[in-house]
Amino acid sequence: MRAKTLLAFGDVHIPHQNAQAVEVFCLAAERIKPDLIVCLGDILDCGQFSSHPPTYGVPETDYHDDLKVANALLDRLQACCHRLVMVEGNHEYRLDRWAAQTCEGRGAYSMLAPRLQLSKGRSKFTYVPYGSATARYPHYAINSRIIAVHGWSYARHATKHHLQISQGKSVIHGHTHRADSSIIQNIWSPGSVIQARSGGCLCKPVPLYGTGRPVEWVNGFILGYLGRRSDTLYTIPIMDNRCILPDGAEITGVAA
Ligand SMILES: [Fe+2]
Numbered sequence: 001m002r003a004k005t006l007l008a009f010g011d012v013h014i015p016h017q018n019a020q021a022v023e024v025f026c027l028a029a030e031r032i033k034p035d036l037i038v039c040l041g042d043i044l045d046c047g048q049f050s051s052h053p054p055t056y057g058v059p060e061t062d063y064h065d066d067l068k069v070a071n072a073l074l075d076r077l078q079a080c081c082h083r084l085v086m087v088e089g090n091h092e093y094r095l096d097r098w099a100a101q102t103c104e105g106r107g108a109y110s111m112l113a114p115r116l117q118l119s120k121g122r123s124k125f126t127y128v129p130y131g132s133a134t135a136r137y138p139h140y141a142i143n144s145r146i147i148a149v150h151g152w153s154y155a156r157h158a159t160k161h162h163l164q165i166s167q168g169k170s171v172i173h174g175h176t177h178r179a180d181s182s183i184i185q186n187i188w189s190p191g192s193v194i195q196a197r198s199g200g201c202l203c204k205p206v207p208l209y210g211t212g213r214p215v216e217w218v219n220g221f222i223l224g225y226l227g228r229r230s231d232t233l234y235t236i237p238i239m240d241n242r243c244i245l246p247d248g249a250e251i252t253g254v255a256a
Helices: 019-032 063-078 090-100 103-112 158-165
Strands: 004-009 036-039 083-087 125-128 146-149 170-173 179-185 193-199 220-226 231-237 242-244 250-252
Touching (some): 004 019, 019 063, 019 220, 036 063, 063 083, 158 179, 179 231, 193 231, 231 242
Parallel strands (some): 004 036, 083 125, 146 170, 170 193
Antiparallel strands (some): 004 220, 179 193, 220 231
16 A cells, blocks of 8 residues: 655745745656645745835846746646645735735735635645634645644744644644754554654745845755555755655756
């Protein structure tokens, strides 16, 4: 009996993506042909709708061009997996908050909203909105043991924190742009473990909001084998234009 395969990635922050890292991830996906790919949110930066002023020197892009890049990425991933899931991030949700402020914004909402514009025409696709009155704790249940969320914390020990509050489930998350994992014995189910894991980001690993302070951001993604009764999750770091998969295959990409 073969385990199902999962790939999870997040925090691409188009147009601030690291094109090399995105290419390596796509090549890995095309090699693995996973059953499921989960985007952990913030595929788009949506900086055009931010309440913060743009960072000096960072070129501004057209939101529709960013949408096209995001949809092309989702198209490419859908072509090599069985099901694609997008768990919305706080950056996509920026647009909802922006639109809600004015009636003009509310009128333009359907033309702009990532939750609509990234879902159009897709089948075998699930979009989990970041905020809604009915889904207070939005998440995607990968199976009975693991949930995917954008991220509940940006704190230094965010991953451990996710494990503390996930109420007995394993949880994979994005949002922090860092790679981290925490695995503990599941005391309620002897012989099993629960874990929280973040796989890093696919954006440029240097913040563009210009604080000048070093960060621990890592380009990478999560690879999972989902069994009937247990799972194994790996974090795959991307270094420059390459990564190495658990089977020893080295993936090298040249960004278009
Ligand atoms: Fe985020």
